[in-house]
Amino acid sequence: MSGAAYESVIGLEVHVQLATRTKLFCGCLNVYGADANTNVCSVCTGQPGALPVLNGFALELAVRAGLALGCAIASRTKFDRKNYFYPDLPKGYQISQLERPVNGEGSLRFVNEAGEERVVRIARAHLEEDAGKTMHPDGDRSSLVDLNRAGIPLLEIVSAPDLRTPQEAYRYLTELKRRLRYARVSECDMEKGSLRCDANVSIRPAGATELGTRTEIKNLNSFRNVERALAHEIERQTAVVEEGGSVVQETRTWREDEERTETLRSKEEAEDYRYFPDPDLPEFELEEERVDAIRAALPEMPDVKRARYVGSLGIPEATADVLTADRDAAEWFDACVAALPDGGDAKGVANAVTGVVLALANDQGVSIADLRLTPERLVEVVGLVDDGTISRQAARKVIAELDAGDEAPAEVVERLGLAQVSDEDALGATVDEVIAAQEKVVEDYRGGNENALNALVGGVMKATKGKANPQLARELLIRRLGGAGG
Amino acid sequence: MSGPSPAFRSAVALRDDALAGKLRVAEIVEETLARVARTEPTIDAFLHVDADGARARAEELDRRVAAGEASGRLFGVPIAVKDNICTRSMPTTCGSRMLEGYLPPYDAHVVERLLAEGAVLIGKTNCDEFGMGSSTENSAFKPTRNPHDPTRVPGGSSGGSAAAVAAGVVPLALGTDTGGSIRQPASLCGVVGFKPTYGAVSRRGLVAFASSLDQIGPFGASVLDVAHLASALAGHDPHDSTSAAFEPPDYASLLSRSVDGLRLGVHEDFLEKIKDAGVKERLRAAVRQLRDAGARIVRLDDLDFLTRVGIPTYYLVATAEASANLARYDGMRYGPREEAADLAATYARTRGARFGDEVRRRILLGTFALRAGHKDAYYERACKVRRLVQRAFAAAFERVDLMIGGTSPVAAFPLGRNVTDPVTMYRCDALTVPASLAGLPAASVPCGRTAEGLPVGLQILGPPRADAEVLSCASAFEQLSGRFGDLAPLAVEAAAEGDDA
Ligand SMILES: [Zn+2]
Numbered sequence: 004m005s006g007a008a009y010e011s012v013i014g015l016e017v018h019v020q021l022a023t024r025t026k027l028f029c030g031c032l033n034v035y036g037a038d039a040n041t042n043v044c045s046v047c048t049g050q051p052g053a054l055p056v057l058n059g060f061a062l063e064l065a066v067r068a069g070l071a072l073g074c075a076i077a078s079r080t081k082f083d084r085k086n087y088f089y090p091d092l093p094k095g096y097q098i099s100q101l102e103r104p105v106n107g108e109g110s111l112r113f114v115n116e117a118g119e120e121r122v123v124r125i126a127r128a129h130l131e132e133d134a135g136k137t138m139h140p141d142g143d144r145s146s147l148v149d150l151n152r153a154g155i156p157l158l159e160i161v162s163a164p165d166l167r168t169p170q171e172a173y174r175y176l177t178e179l180k181r182r183l184r185y186a187r188v189s190e191c192d193m194e195k196g197s198l199r200c201d202a203n204v205s206i207r208p209a210g211a212t213e214l215g216t217r218t219e220i221k222n223l224n225s226f227r228n229v230e231r232a233l234a235h236e237i238e239r240q241t242a243v244v245e246e247g248g249s250v251v252q253e254t255r256t257w258r259e260d261e262e263r264t265e266t267l268r269s270k271e272e273a274e275d276y277r278y279f280p281d282p283d284l285p286e287f288e289l290e291e292e293r294v295d296a297i298r299a300a301l302p303e304m305p306d307v308k309r310a311r312y313v314g315s316l317g318i319p320e321a322t323a324d325v326l327t328a329d330r331d332a333a334e335w336f337d338a339c340v341a342a343l344p345d346g347g348d349a350k351g352v353a354n355a356v357t358g359v360v361l362a363l364a365n366d367q368g369v370s371i372a373d374l375r376l377t378p379e380r381l382v383e384v385v386g387l388v389d390d391g392t393i394s395r396q397a398a399r400k401v402i403a404e405l406d407a408g409d410e411a412p413a414e415v416v417e418r419l420g421l422a423q424v425s426d427e428d429a430l431g432a433t434v435d436e437v438i439a440a441q442e443k444v445v446e447d448y449r450g451g452n453e454n455a456l457n458a459l460v461g462g463v464m465k466a467t468k469g470k471a472n473p474q475l476a477r478e479l480l481i482r483r484l485g486g487a488g489g
Numbered sequence: 490m491s492g493p494s495p496a497f498r499s500a501v502a503l504r505d506d507a508l509a510g511k512l513r514v515a516e517i518v519e520e521t522l523a524r525v526a527r528t529e530p531t532i533d534a535f536l537h538v539d540a541d542g543a544r545a546r547a548e549e550l551d552r553r554v555a556a557g558e559a560s561g562r563l564f565g566v567p568i569a570v571k572d573n574i575c576t577r578s579m580p581t582t583c584g585s586r587m588l589e590g591y592l593p594p595y596d597a598h599v600v601e602r603l604l605a606e607g608a609v610l611i612g613k614t615n616c617d618e619f620g621m622g623s624s625t626e627n628s629a630f631k632p633t634r635n636p637h638d639p640t641r642v643p644g645g646s647s648g649g650s651a652a653a654v655a656a657g658v659v660p661l662a663l664g665t666d667t668g669g670s671i672r673q674p675a676s677l678c679g680v681v682g683f684k685p686t687y688g689a690v691s692r693r694g695l696v697a698f699a700s701s702l703d704q705i706g707p708f709g710a711s712v713l714d715v716a717h718l719a720s721a722l723a724g725h726d727p728h729d730s731t732s733a734a735f736e737p738p739d740y741a742s743l744l745s746r747s748v749d750g751l752r753l754g755v756h757e758d759f760l761e762k763i764k765d766a767g768v769k770e771r772l773r774a775a776v777r778q779l780r781d782a783g784a785r786i787v788r789l790d791d792l793d794f795l796t797r798v799g800i801p802t803y804y805l806v807a808t809a810e811a812s813a814n815l816a817r818y819d820g821m822r823y824g825p826r827e828e829a830a831d832l833a834a835t836y837a838r839t840r841g842a843r844f845g846d847e848v849r850r851r852i853l854l855g856t857f858a859l860r861a862g863h864k865d866a867y868y869e870r871a872c873k874v875r876r877l878v879q880r881a882f883a884a885a886f887e888r889v890d891l892m893i894g895g896t897s898p899v900a901a902f903p904l905g906r907n908v909t910d911p912v913t914m915y916r917c918d919a920l921t922v923p924a925s926l927a928g929l930p931a932a933s934v935p936c937g938r939t940a941e942g943l944p945v946g947l948q949i950l951g952p953p954r955a956d957a958e959v960l961s962c963a964s965a966f967e968q969l970s971g972r973f974g975d976l977a978p979l980a981v982e983a984a985a986e987g988d989d990a
């Protein structure tokens with residue numbers, strides 16, 4: 004394949020479910036996994052005479068998302084009806100936004116696979132209601148419809164066709180998800196359907212400015228599959244063009260099992276949705292004060308958080324990157340910092356979070372937010388390390404124990420006998436024994452070999468079964484043997 | 490029993506007697522049901538009569554009287570409800586086979602208000618299917634007949650409600666008005682009908698035909714009764730986003746006896762250009778009466794386009810909205826389903842078999858008006874013209890307090906005459922759609938009869954939120970004309986029989 008001859012042009016349409024308590028136009032609960040058709044009412048089942056009333060919190064979350072994505076927030080907004088028939092669409096139309104979306108143009112900044120900073124434009128992000136879910140039970144000619152999802156608030160975020168590679172699409176999605184989770188707009192959990200993505204892709208000769216004919220890919224259930232499906236589709240389009248054919252505008256579906264895309268419907272079958280303003284929901288003003296208040300309450304975004312960690316907490320950049328990669332870790336760390344006494348060791352806590360706690364969560368396959376270990380307890384453990392009560396190695400054990408039970412750190416240290424020997428008299432005897440037993444090493448050290456000292460400290464640690472305070476052991480050894488190369 | 494029989498008396502009198510314990514609600518209900526039984530074979534005003542429900546309700550209300558806990562603006566008053574307004578106690582079919590047997594899971598906001606005010610729901614009245622029509626002949630179940638002449642239509646689409654009041658069956662009824670569906674049947678049946686300002690009355694539970702035009706309103710034999718019901722219906726409802734955020738005053742207490750100094754605008758399209766001589770004569774006489782009583786009649790010459798653009802604009806906006814509003818009737822969740830081989834065929838069969846001709850005609854028209862490539866020329870252009878209509882009215886109301894004219898260019902016409910000619914039928918709405926497009930309050934009050942004995946209605950229009958002023962002028966005119974409830978001979982006969990009993 005002549006990869007350099009063609010350039011791909013990718014745009015993504017992402018639907019996120021907004022984390023509201025209730026649906027977009029009625030009071031039914033917005034929850035995942037309830038029994039079929041239990042969260043429904045006359046409005047979201049489209050009973051005759053039922054009327055929609057906009058959920059103010061959904062609007063607030065939409066604006067919040069817009070602010071997190073740097074979108075121009077509309078001063079006036081309205082809803083339109085998108086007309087089509089399907090059994091899971093109770094009213095025969097979907098309430099969406101065509102002409103005056105809540106959020107206009109914005110942008111998303113991220114670093115691509117080549118390490119370059121990319122700024123991808125966002126065309127719009129509008130509110131709309133979700134449809135229900137149609138199920139086709141095996142061996143049954145009938146279909147079942149669950150309307151629990153009908154009316155759940157969605158934000159559709161449409162990117163400009165600014166992405167150039169499948170890897171960029173992956174990174175765009177990762178950054179989009181990160182910002183929306185930071186803004187607490189949505190959980191963006193693809194497995195639970197709270198984030199869905201369709202991809203548009205076309206190819207053109209490298210350097211051309213005109214857009215080629217695009218296809219739309221649906222049924223993408225993970226970011227990895229978005230990346231894979233795009234790679235396959237680009238390959239397919241390139242082959243079509245290189246064989247002298249032309250790409251047909253159509254909607255394709257990703258067959259994960261077969262690692263390929265296939266035609267779902269062609270453009271000729273595309274529907275005319277006959278959009279028009281919903282007369283049940285008059286156009287309204289989004290007052291500046293209201294938007295300002297939402298902006299003021301916007302949670303700290305990842306870039307700002309990272310700068311704060313590095314700038315005012317003195318955390319190394321690499322550690323700050325790990326901490327801010329996901330909202331849950333950053334917020335967990337923020338809770339640690341809040342629990343830290345004045346002048347406390349933020350860096351030590353950061354290292355413990357990235358080095359131990361995240362691994363603990365990872366091992367259990369849960370979010371850091373779901374650990375039994377609390378930020379306050381971790382701060383206590385780091386304090387025990389700093390004052391020499393326990394070693395860093397022992398701290399790992401304590402942290403694991405804390406996550407398994409309800410003990411206080413001091414209790415765990417006591418129960419497992421993890422307290423370090425930090426008493427000079429107690430440790431002095433052991434140090435003397437090690438010096439006596441390892442004549443050769445002592446000689447090396449005296450001969451100027453610095454590494455020999457480490458071996459001697461190791462000897463002390465071994466003799467005390469790890470309980471010795473290594474710092475103190477080192478000091479005592481130096482005091483007794485004199486400086487290196489003496 | 491002495492005096493006129495209960496159902497023939499005004500709603501206010503019935504309520505006062507019921508509250509005072511002079512008349513048991515049970516008696517009112519029995520008399521009403523007896524009247525239903527006597528008139529229905531001739532006029533067919535009802536699609537459903539809830540005798541058991543009404544009797545149970547009467548018992549409950551009588552217990553309240555006995556316990557000294559009776560109250561309510563409409564206490565003990567029997568009321569009929571148009572069948573496109575949701576009632577959980579009675580089927581709501583909208584006159585359509587599509588909703589045959591449909592029992593809503595909730596009461597419309599206005600029904601909640603009626604019940605809170607102590608009213609007794611008697612039944613659901615016949616209407617053109619989904620409110621689409623001007624004669625009630627588009628009901629999928631049966632036509633309703635005009636009590637003044639059972640060979641003629643009662644008007645529509647709220648023909649059942651107008652006829653039930655005109656026949657003296659109930660003192661009050663609810664109708665809905667999208668392009669004239671309260672005012673035109675009120676005019677043809679000789680009763681008072683009132684379309685409130687758009688947004689004054691919640692639409693929650695009104696089965697939508699054209700959401701930006703639909704409005705619920707009262708029918709009654711007198712303006713005072715209508716004002717009481719209008720006040721009971723109006724008020725903000727947070728569950729309707731188009732509900733106006735204003736608390737309307739108590740219309741009944743604001744009714745005036747005088748039109749002295751009132752500036753009343755008249756445009757020739759609403760009067761002199763009416764072709765039916767009998768109708769025009771009654772309207773001219775009404776204007777004279779008002780002038781003689783001190784009203785200043787102001788000729789409005791620059792409103793020609795209201796009637797010229799009214800019909801096409803209205804039919805584009807209303808049908809476009811209807812095409813979406815009626816999309817939910819697909820046989821999937823409620824209502825009957827016509828099974829077919831696949832999904833598309835099931836939709837087509839269900840909607841093809843269950844919707845009547847006029848409804849399908851309007852859905853097609855509206856679907857066309859919204860189609861890509863046609864939307865600019867039809868739907869969007871109609872919306873622009875609609876704004877011009879609103880502006881023209883606003884300008885007119887700088888010069889006059891209210892406008893008066895005919896409600897319908899014709900009196901009640903014989904059944905079957907216009908059924909096959911939709912355009913002639915649409916023209917029946919020429920004088921009522923302009924106010925609908927602008928969301929104005931408008932009433933129709935009886936102003937006499939033609940030589941054939943057919944009622945004629947005077948239409949009174951006001952600027953938005955001038956509901957009280959419109960009703961007040963209607964009341965003053967009612968005093969001048971001396972017509973309190975221009976009820977049908979049928980009703981009078983029925984009353985006489987009732988008295989004999
Ligand atoms: Zn609901």
